Amino acid sequence: MQPSMTQSASVPRHVAIIMDGNGRWATARGLPRLEGHRVGLEKAGDAVLDFAAAGVSYITLFSFSTENWKRPKEEVAGILRLLAEALERTVKDLNSQNIAIRHLGSLGRLAPPLRHRIKEVIEKTMGNSGAVASFAFDYGGRAEIIQATRKLMKSSLTPDEVDEETFAKYLYSAGIPDVDLLIRTGGEMRLSNFLLWQASYAELYFTDTLWPDFSGADIEKALTEYARRQRRFGGL
Template identity: 65%
Template sequence: MIPSPEFPGSVPRHVALIMDGNGRWATARGLRRLEGHRAGLEKVSEVVLGMAEAGVEFVTLFSFSTENWKRPRDEVAGILKLLAEALERTAGELDDRNVSIRHLGRLDRLALPLRQGVERVVTRTAANTGAVASFAFDYGGRAEIVEAARRVVTDKIDAHSIDETVFGKYLHTSGLPDVDLLVRTGGEKRLSNFLLWQSAYAELYFTDTLWPDFGREEASKALAEYAKRQRRFGGL
């Protein structure tokens, strides 16, 4: 991987982003919360492509958690409608730039047309050879680990042969490298059940910037901060 000339230091191979603050962004502007989610979706391609241009190979975005189903029914319905509307447009923008798309999480709780739409864009972009953009939708870190454990048991894997590599193949992120940099927008400083296994050694970057305001400039700040940090593994 050729380091970005803008960031001559270390460039993270895998960046994960928790897209937080859509509702607060809208409320601060006297808008409905749903308008914040709309504005947030419009930022996705910009951030993914900006990361890819800087040399990031894998970008994973946390867009809807398993816990988000507990939000008000009309808000959830609105988010799903917006996703369906933005899916083809976003996929087209990323496909045009040779980005492949993956889905992490459950699909069975989505309405059939939306589920088919997700499957369609994943298949459509599978042969692309540029960056990989993974969208964690109806995803939860603990649920992912429990599901992986169940599959290990179902496959009757010998207990003595189970190690981190074997277990990792049963996660939604099988085939993806561990997270190097985890970014959370919106001012909160927690992981919120996102990529718990994969972020064990990730550098954490928190910003008060709300997701709809997080564009290329803010992404550049996160990458520049990562480049300053000295990565250590296996000890303090």
């Protein structure tokens, strides 16, 4: 839902992050690309805790897109293996801080054991009342909008009953507020099919820092920049 016309807020309610630069980080150090992904996954949990400590209620991290399946099979298999290994530590850390974990995207292409474990994690932390950490894995913004449309077409709603608020209930992110601040690391300046609906009114923040190097100081810098901006909607 679109916010009010003018909003002044020092801390964003919802921060979304495109975690870019893992492979380049590893290559620059003469390491295998998978080492960059390993460090990047570890950084994800730390970033959630740092943002939550700063007062952010919702943190969404883009960790694997629908297009990433086109990468070399060895790299994809390695990422999935690292995900399974990192899952236990991340869940333990976030659950201890009362943080709920959600998944945005599809689980259908994952191996049954990993798919089952992710569902267990979601159910285990569902009752936590702290921040909400959403991991967008096998996620694509266009695919999300298409699946929401298909669900709507199968519903009993008439076209006149469908508005923005209703449509949002059919997205993967149902129940999560729109993005206030979208951060992309790694120097690229594009959305890459991430939260196309939810980020319509987000403040965009791009940094050259590669994701594995993204630290608490970078988080503070991004939040300071957000607080400096005057939030405006509905016009120039």
